[in-house]
Amino acid sequence: MQIASSFERDRRIFGDLTAADARALAGVFEAKVLSKTDFLTRQGEPDAMEYILLSGKAVSLIGDADGREMCVGFFFGPCVITPNLARAADGKSLVSLRLESDGQAASVSAATLLELMRGSSTIEEWANAVLRAELERKTSREWSLAALKAKERLEWFRSHYPDHETLFSHSQISSFLGMTPVTLSRLRNSGNL
Numbered sequence: 001m002q003i004a005s006s007f008e009r010d011r012r013i014f015g016d017l018t019a020a021d022a023r024a025l026a027g028v029f030e031a032k033v034l035s036k037t038d039f040l041t042r043q044g045e046p047d048a049m050e051y052i053l054l055s056g057k058a059v060s061l062i063g064d065a066d067g068r069e070m071c072v073g074f075f076f077g078p079c080v081i082t083p084n085l086a087r088a089a090d091g092k093s094l095v096s097l098r099l100e101s102d103g104q105a106a107s108v109s110a111a112t113l114l115e116l117m118r119g120s121s122t123i124e125e126w127a128n129a130v131l132r133a134e135l136e137r138k139t140s141r142e143w144s145l146a147a148l149k150a151k152e153r154l155e156w157f158r159s160h161y162p163d164h165e166t167l168f169s170h171s172q173i174s175s176f177l178g179m180t181p182v183t184l185s186r187l188r189n190s191g192n193l
Helices: 019-028 110-119 121-147 150-160 170-176 181-189
Strands: 028-032 039-041 048-053 057-063 069-076 094-099 101-107
Touching: 019 110, 019 121, 039 048, 048 069, 048 150, 057 101, 069 170, 110 121, 110 170, 121 150, 150 181
Parallel strands: none
Antiparallel strands: 028 101, 039 094, 048 101, 057 069, 057 094
């Protein structure tokens, strides 16, 4: 299933690409319908793909040896998922990408996208902008975890992810913010925010 033409013009995915470049880019992605709890990729497994979440919501998770998961990213479609370069190493995924609702996602091999980038400077600029935006998000989160107190981290989260408290579970949000669910609940109920 190809990406629907309405997504070719969606600025949340394709930014300022011309209609022709967006069509060329959309044409290499294959879309599929996914159910809640399906995985786009799993931590430690081979992953050479690029993903776009067309609809639904997903989380990026890192698991430890004891089976605990830490949420390190949120996605609400339509959006581009963290590029392969920033979420995989040695051909294996560093994270799991799990759907948190029914949705639709599109994928293409990273090698195919790279070839398309080599043939179009505007698509290359688009891909570089996607990567820069993801690195900015990751750096901002790392800074908030290192520099802010719990209350300030929640304020930071609300300013950077304004609707996410209603879209994602509180356990995922607390994990993303480096605090326990109890601490998040206390902060949310304190009325001082």
